[in-house]
Amino acid sequence: MNAQDPGGARSGDARLGEGPQGGLPAPAGAQLPLQAAGARSALPVERLVAAGQGFTQPQYTDNFYEAVGGHATFVKLVDAFYDGVAGDDVLRPMYPEEDLGPAKERLLLFLEQYWGGPKTYGEQRGHPRLRMRHMPFRVGPQARDHWLQHMRAAVDTLGLAPLHEATLWDYLDRAAHSMVNAAD
Ligand code: HEM
Numbered sequence: 001m002n003a004q005d006p007g008g009a010r011s012g013d014a015r016l017g018e019g020p021q022g023g024l025p026a027p028a029g030a031q032l033p034l035q036a037a038g039a040r041s042a043l044p045v046e047r048l049v050a051a052g053q054g055f056t057q058p059q060y061t062d063n064f065y066e067a068v069g070g071h072a073t074f075v076k077l078v079d080a081f082y083d084g085v086a087g088d089d090v091l092r093p094m095y096p097e098e099d100l101g102p103a104k105e106r107l108l109l110f111l112e113q114y115w116g117g118p119k120t121y122g123e124q125r126g127h128p129r130l131r132m133r134h135m136p137f138r139v140g141p142q143a144r145d146h147w148l149q150h151m152r153a154a155v156d157t158l159g160l161a162p163l164h165e166a167t168l169w170d171y172l173d174r175a176a177h178s179m180v181n182a183a184d
Pocket of ligand 1: 130139
């Protein structure tokens with residue numbers, strides 16, 4: 001990973017800009033029910049077959065976007081985040097447009113694409129190249145910390161499972177740190 005380019009403009013640094021590679025790992029013991037040599041599935045094969053569930057897929061998904069609630073969850077996240085930005089004396093003046101709606105939409109589409117949802121961001125905006133796209137703005141440690149403060153509050157409104165919350169926050173925290181392009 002190249003922490004200098006969260007937009008993933010160069011090969012090998014897609015972690016921050018293009019989505020988690022391969023999604024979350026399957027949980028231990030999540031093999032298909034009939035692959036039960038080690039009898040590690042939640043139910044023994046005999047009981048699954050007896051219940052007519054022999055080919056039921058295990059209840060997990062490796063798509064983070066779906067796992068956390070899809071579109072509604074990401075809309076809630078960016079709505080809460082931009083509520084914070086709207087009242088922030090450091091961040092609000094940085095946004096060139098009077099209406100924060102279009103900027104909110106761009107962040108929504110980017111995050112949805114990054115986490116495995118629709119690829120609308122790329123269709124509309126091309127390659128993220130986020131660090132490059134932030135160059136016109138002076139992003140110092142103070143702006144970063146305000147950004148993270150509002151994003152932390154927004155993540156807290158979601159009520160995610162601890163692993164999902166930690167995964168999402170880890171990314172946002174690292175991405176924000178890598179976006180800094182100026183001293184205060
Ligand atoms: C570290 C503090 C940050 C500040 C102060 C900041 C500020 C800004 C500003 C002023 C814009 C222009 C608004 C617009 O789109 O018209 C922008 C755009 C954007 N920001 Fe940030 N940002 C920060 C971090 C991040 C992070 C961590 C991400 C991603 C995880 C992100 C994602 C985006 C996206 C997707 C856009 C729109 C890019 C486009 O033009 O397509 N930003 N940001």
